[in-house]
Amino acid sequence: MPLSIISDKNKRKEHEVLEDLCTKIDSNKSTIFNSGAGSGKTYALIESLKHIINKHGKRLKEHNQKIICITYTNVATKEVKGRLGHSDLVLVSTIHERIWDLIKTHKKELVKIHKSKLEDEIQNIENAFVSDDVYTVYNSLSKDKKVEFLKLADDKKDLFYLHYSDKSKDFKEALVDFDVYPNILKNVSNFKKIISSIYKKENYQHCIEKIDSLSEDYTEVIYNSSYNRDQLHRMRISHDTLLEYGLSIIEGYDLLKQIVIDKYPYILIDEYQDTSELVITVMKHLFEHSKKIKHDFFIAYYGDTAQNIYSSGVGRNLTSIHKDLEIVDKEFNRRSYQEVVTVINTIRNDNITQSSIFEDCTGGSVAFYTGQRESTDKFINKHISEWGINAQNKLHCLFLTNKAVAAYSGFSNIYGKFSNAGYYRKYFDQLNTDLLSEDTSKLGEIPNLLFRILDFRDKLNNQYTQISHILSPNIYKGMNVSDLRSLLSDLNSINGTSLFTYVDSMLKKYSGTKCNRLKEILSATLDLKDYSLIGFKNHLLFLLYPNLKDEDQNAAVENIDNLLNIELSEYEKWHRFILNQQNDKVVYHTYHSTKGREFNNVIIIMENAFGRTRAYFDFFFLNRHTLGELSDNDLTKIEEVKNLLYVSCSRAIKNLRVLYLDDVSTFTEGIENIFGEIKIFKN
DNA sequence: ACCCTATTGATTTTT
DNA sequence: TCAATAGGGT
Numbered sequence: 001m002p003l004s005i006i007s008d009k010n011k012r013k014e015h016e017v018l019e020d021l022c023t024k025i026d027s028n029k030s031t032i033f034n035s036g037a038g039s040g041k042t043y044a045l046i047e048s049l050k051h052i053i054n055k056h057g058k059r060l061k062e063h064n065q066k067i068i069c070i071t072y073t074n075v076a077t078k079e080v081k082g083r084l085g086h087s088d089l090v091l092v093s094t095i096h097e098r099i100w101d102l103i104k105t106h107k108k109e110l111v112k113i114h115k116s117k118l119e120d121e122i123q124n125i126e127n128a129f130v131s132d133d134v135y136t137v138y139n140s141l142s143k144d145k146k147v148e149f150l151k152l153a154d155d156k157k158d159l160f161y162l163h164y165s166d167k168s169k170d171f172k173e174a175l176v177d178f179d180v181y182p183n184i185l186k187n188v189s190n191f192k193k194i195i196s197s198i199y200k201k202e203n204y205q206h207c208i209e210k211i212d213s214l215s216e217d218y219t220e221v222i223y224n225s226s227y228n229r230d231q232l233h234r235m236r237i238s239h240d241t242l243l244e245y246g247l248s249i250i251e252g253y254d255l256l257k258q259i260v261i262d263k264y265p266y267i268l269i270d271e272y273q274d275t276s277e278l279v280i281t282v283m284k285h286l287f288e289h290s291k292k293i294k295h296d297f298f299i300a301y302y303g304d305t306a307q308n309i310y311s312s313g314v315g316r317n318l319t320s321i322h323k324d325l326e327i328v329d330k331e332f333n334r335r336s337y338q339e340v341v342t343v344i345n346t347i348r349n350d351n352i353t354q355s356s357i358f359e360d361c362t363g364g365s366v367a368f369y370t371g372q373r374e375s376t377d378k379f380i381n382k383h384i385s386e387w388g389i390n391a392q393n394k395l396h397c398l399f400l401t402n403k404a405v406a407a408y409s410g411f412s413n414i415y416g417k418f419s420n421a422g423y424y425r426k427y428f429d430q431l432n433t434d435l436l437s438e439d440t441s442k443l444g445e446i447p448n449l450l451f452r453i454l455d456f457r458d459k460l461n462n463q464y465t466q467i468s469h470i471l472s473p474n475i476y477k478g479m480n481v482s483d484l485r486s487l488l489s490d491l492n493s494i495n496g497t498s499l500f501t502y503v504d505s506m507l508k509k510y511s512g513t514k515c516n517r518l519k520e521i522l523s524a525t526l527d528l529k530d531y532s533l534i535g536f537k538n539h540l541l542f543l544l545y546p547n548l549k550d551e552d553q554n555a556a557v558e559n560i561d562n563l564l565n566i567e568l569s570e571y572e573k574w575h576r577f578i579l580n581q582q583n584d585k586v587v588y589h590t591y592h593s594t595k596g597r598e599f600n601n602v603i604i605i606m607e608n609a610f611g612r613t614r615a616y617f618d619f620f621f622l623n624r625h626t627l628g629e630l631s632d633n634d635l636t637k638i639e640e641v642k643n644l645l646y647v648s649c650s651r652a653i654k655n656l657r658v659l660y661l662d663d664v665s666t667f668t669e670g671i672e673n674i675f676g677e678i679k680i681f682k683n
Numbered sequence: 684a685c686c687c688t689a690t691t692g693a694t695t696t697t698t
Numbered sequence: 699t700c701a702a703t704a705g706g707g708t
Contacts, residue, residue, distance in 0.1 A: 073697060096698050168689060187688060225698065239698045274697080310696060401694065428693070429699075592695045611694035612701060644695090 003337070003653075005359040010332065014357060017330050018044065021300075022051045024326050025266075030287060030299040031326040032272070032318065036352050037307065037344060037650030038335025038598065045069070045270055045302050046083050052266050053089055060089055060265070068264045070095050070279075072271040076596075080270070091264075095279050096239055099246040100223050102260065106249060110221045113248045115211050117241070118204045118232055125201045134190045135197075137183050149181060153198050160195055165426065165547065203233035221245070226441075243278040250282050257289040261297045272301035274313035277321060284322040301325070306348040306646045309592060315639075332357040335598050336653050337364025344650045346674045347642060349624075366656045368671055371681035373661045376605060378683045380586060387601050387655055395586045396599040398648050400610050402432045408588045410573040417563040418447070421544040422556060438580055446543050449527070453503065454575040456525045457568075460491055472524070475517050483517075490518055499571055500564035507531055537564075591648040602652035607661040616641055618662065621670030 006014075024031040025048060033048075035041040052060075052067055060066065069092045071077045080092050091098070103110060129135045141149060153160075156175065163174040168188040178184050178191070185191055210218040222236045230238045237245065250257060267283065269275060283299050290297035301318060308315035319325065333341045333354040338361040345353050371379055380397060389395045399405050406415035415435065418424055424431045434444025443451055459465040467476060467484075470491070476484065494509055496502030503526075510522045510531045528535055537560060541548065545556045576582050591604070610616040620641035623630060627638065649656060664671060664678060671678055 094698060189688080228698070242698085276698095312697085403693095425692095432695085590695065595696085613694090 002360045002363055003356075003358045006357055007359055010357050010359075014330075014332055017328060017332075018047055021048060021328050022055075024328065025052060025298060025300070026055065028296045028298045029326045030297075030324075031328055032301045032303075033328050033330070034304060034352060035302070035330040036304055036333065036348070036354050037646065038333050039330045039354065040332075040334050041302055041304070041330075042079070042083070042270070044330065045268060046080065048268060048300065049080075049084055049087075049090055053087060056266075057089055065262070066091055066264055067266040067268070068098060069093075070098060070267070070269045070275075072274050076270060095269075095275065096225060096242055099279075099282075100225075100242060102256075103246055103249050104223075106253075106256070107220045109249055109253065110245060111211060111219065113245050113252075114221050114232070114235065114237075115208060116248075117244075118208050118211075121232065122201055122204050125197050128197065134193050137181075137186075137190070138194050141181065145181070150198060152177065153195055154202075157199065162547075164192070200233075207233040207235070240276075240278075243276055247278045247282050247285075250285050254289065257286055258293060258295070261286055261290045261293075261295050265295075265297055267299045269299070269301050270303070272303035272318060273305050273308035273315050274303070274310050276312055277314045277317065280314050280318060280321045287322065287324075299325075304352075306350065306352070306643055307595070309595065309640070309643050309647055311640070331355065334358075336650070338362050339364035339366050340649070340652050340654070340656055343656070343674060344646060347646045347649060349642075364652075364654045364656070366652075366675060367679055368658045368660065368675035368677075369679045369681040370660045370662075370664050372683075375681060375683045376659065376661075379657075379659050379681055380603060382681075383601070383603060383655075383657060384585065389585050389601065391583065391585055393585075393600060395601045395603065396594070396651070397586055397588050398591050398594060398602065398604045398651075399588060400591060400605075400607070402436055402590055404605070405588045405590055406436075406577075409577050409582070411570050411577065413566045413570055414563070414574050417559055417566070418544075420559050421563075422548065422552070423544050423546060436578070438578060440578065443578075446540055449539075450499070450571070451575065451578060452525050452527075453499070453506070454571055457494075457502065458572070458575060460494070471517075471521065475520055479517075487515065487517055490515065491521070496568065498565050498567050500561075502568060503536060503564070504533055507533055507536065540564075591644055594651050595647055597651060598653055599651055600653045601655045602648075602657070604648050604656070604658045605661065606658055613637075617645075617660075618664075618667055620645070621664070621667040624670050625673075 021031065021033060021044065033041070033044060035044065049067065049069060067090045069080060069090055071080055071092065071094060074094060077092050077094060084090065084092070093101075129139065138146070138149070156177065159174060163171050166174065171188055172185050175185065175191075184194075207218065218235060220235065222234075223242050224236070225239070227236070228238050230236070230241055232241075250260075267286075269279075269283070272280075287297065287299055301322075305316045305318075314321065329352060331352060331354050333356050336344075336356070338356045341354050341356055341361075343366050369379065380395070383389070384395060387393070387395065397408065399408065403412075403415060403419075406412055418435050419428075419431055424434070430444070433442060435447050437443050440448065440451060456470075459470050471487075479487070490509065490513065494502070494505045496505050506522055506526065510519060510526075513519060523531070526536075528539055530536075530538070537557075540560050540563075541556060544560065545552070548556055573582075606617055608615060608618040613619075619634075620638055623634065623638055624642070627635060630638065649658075658675065659681065660671075668678060
C-alpha cells in the first residue's frame with residue numbers, strides 16, 4: 001500500500017511544526033498557519049484546539065472564558081465539531097453566527113449604526129444624482145418641475161412596478177404620463193434607475209423618521225441568515241451588512257472590544273483566505289486593543305492564499321491589514337503522490353514548496369492533452385479502462401460550469417427547461433442554487449416540490465426503506481397489519497414513466513380514495529392547494545412564470561409541459577445528484593465545488609473561456625511568465641485563475657489528466673512548464 | 684458612419 | 699448584474 005511509510009525524520013519534522021504552533025499559542029503570539037493543499041490543515045486546527053483545552057482549559061473554566069473557532073461554512077462547522085468531540089470550552093460556528101451572537105443584544109447601538117448607514121446611503125444616492133450621467137435628464141429640470149416630478153413618481157408607483165419588466169416600447173406606453181418631461185422616457189433603463197433611486201431615498205428617509213420617533217418595528221435591526229438581502233428601510237440586513245455593522249460596533253465601542261478579549265482570549269479562524277476583509281479588520285482592532293490594555297489575547301489564522309477562489313476573501317491581503325503576525329508554514333503533503341505534488345508546486349510558484357511526507361510516494365501520473373470537444377466522452381472512456389475505473393475506484397471529472405455538469409450527469413433536459421422558465425430568465429443567478437443545492441432546504445420552491453415527489457417515489461421503490469420514513473408516527477399509530485398492507489398496496493400502485501404521468505397517478509389516487517391516511521401521506525409530499533392536474537400545473541406556472549402576460553401564456557405552458565414530460569429516469573439522476581448518491585463510476589463536479597475534497601483519479605476539462613471572461617485559462621498560460629509587465633488588474637486576474645487551477649489539480653491523489661478543448665499553440669510554453677509535454681488526443 | 688438604446692445571453696460559491 | 703451585440707435613428 002503506497003503512501004503509508006513515514007520516516008522518523010519526517011515524523012519528527014511534522015511534529016516540530018505542530019510544536020512550533022503550540023509555542024505561539026502558549027506565548028500568545030498571534031499567528032498565521034499556512035498550509036498548502038492536502039497538508040492536514042484541519043488536523044492542525046483540531047490539534048490546536050485540543051492543546052488549548054488541555055493546557056489552558058482549567059484556567060479558562062475558572063475565569064468563565066471560552067475559545068472561539070470560526071469556520072467558513074456550516075458544513076465545516078459540523079466537521080470540526082465532529083472531529084473535536086463535545087467541549088463546553090469551544091464555540092464553533094460561522095463568522096456570521098458568531099458576530100450576530102456578539103452584537104445582537106446591543107440593540108440601541110445597532111439601531112444607531114443602522115441610522116447612520118441609511119444616512120450614508122441617502123448621501124450616496126444624492127452624490128450619484130450629481131455625478132452620474134444616468135440622472136442628467138432629471139437634473140436639468142427646474143426646482144419646481146422636480147417637485148412636480150416627484151409627486152408624479154409617487155402617484156405612479158404601482159404602475160411603475162407592474163410594467164417594470166415590459167419591453168421598452170410597452171413600458172413607455174404604460175408610463176406615457178411622464179412624457180411631459182422632455183427626453184425622460186427616451187432611455188428606459190436610465191428612467192428606471194432615476195425612479196428607483198427616488199423611491200429608495202424616500203424609503204430611507206421615512207425609515208429614519210420612524211427610528212427617530214421610536215416607532216414600533218423600528219427599534220431593532222433584524223438579521224435572518226436564510227434571507228440574504230438588504231431591506232434597510234424595513235430594518236433588515238444581509239450577510240455582508242451584518243459584517244459591516246459588526247465592524248462598526250467594534251470600532252466604535254472600546255468596552256465591547258474589552259468584553260470580547262476578556263471573554264474569548266483565543267480566536268481561531270479556519271480558511272482565512274476566504275474570510276472577508278471586514279472580519280480581518282475586526283480581528284485587527286481586537287488585537288491592537290489587547291496590546292493597548294495589556295490583556296492576553298491570541299488569534300490564529302489557518303489557511304492557504306493559493307486556495308482563495310472567491311473574490312470576496314482577503315487572500316494575500318491578510319498581512320497588509322493585520323500586521324505583526326507570526327508565521328508557521330507546513331510544507332508536507334499527506335494527500336498526493338509526488339508526481340502530483342510536483343505539478344501543484346509549479347502552479348502555485350511561491351514560497352510554499354511541498355514534498356510528500358511519505359517515503360513510498362511515487363507511482364502517480366499527470367498528463368496534459370488537447371482535443372476536440374466532441375471527443376470528451378472518448379477521452380473519459382479511455383481513462384476508465386486505463387485506470388481500471390469501477391464503483392470502488394471512481395473517476396471524478398471536473399467541468400467549469402454547472403450546465404456541463406448537469407449534461408454529463410444525465411439531466412440536461414431538466415436543467416434546460418428550468419433555465420428557460422421566466423423566473424430564472426430574470427433571476428439567472430438563482431438557478432444553480434435553486435436547482436442544484438445539496439442542502440435541500442436551499443432548493444427553490446418548485447425544485448423542492450419535484451424533489452419531494454422523487455424522494456417519495458424512491459423510498460416506495462426501495463424495499464429497505466423503513467416504514468417510519470414513509471409514514472409519520474401519527475399516521476401508523478393505531479394501524480393493524482391489514483391496514484398497513486392495504487395502504488402500502490395503494491401507494492405501490494402509483495406509477496408512471498414521466499413526471500407527468502406519475503403525478504397524475506398520485507393525484508388520481510388522492511381524489512379517488514376515502515382513506516384519510518393515504519390522503520395525508522400524499523398531501524405531505526405534494527402540499528398543494530388544488531389536488532387536480534390543472535391545479536398542479538397552475539402552481540408550477542404561477543411560480544416559474546410570475547406576472548405572466550397573456551401573449552406569453554402558450555410558450556410558458558409548453559415549457560412546463562416539456563418539463564413534466566421528461567422521463568422519470570432523468571429525474572432520478574437529478575435526485576441522486578442532489579443527494580450526492582451517484583452510483584455511477586464517473587462523478588461530475590464543477591471545479592469550485594471540489595474544494596476541500598480529494599479523489600484518486602481526476603480529469604479536468606479545460607478551455608479558454610469562463611463566464612464573461614473569454615480569455616481566462618489561455619490568458620493565464622500566456623502571461624504567467626511575464627508578471628512584471630502586467631497591470632494590477634491583470635495580476636489579480638492571473639492570481640484568480642492560478643488559484644482555481646491549483647485547487648482543482650490538487651484534488652488528485654494519484655492520477656491527473658487535463659483535456660484542453662481549445663487551440664493552445666500560442667501558449668504552449670506556459671503549459672509545458674507546469675505539465676510537461678502536451679499530448680494530442682485523437683479519437 | 685456613428686451614436687445611443689434595446690435586447691440577449693451567461694460563472695463559480697458561501698453566509 | 700453585466701458585457702457583447704443587435705438594432706434604430708440621424
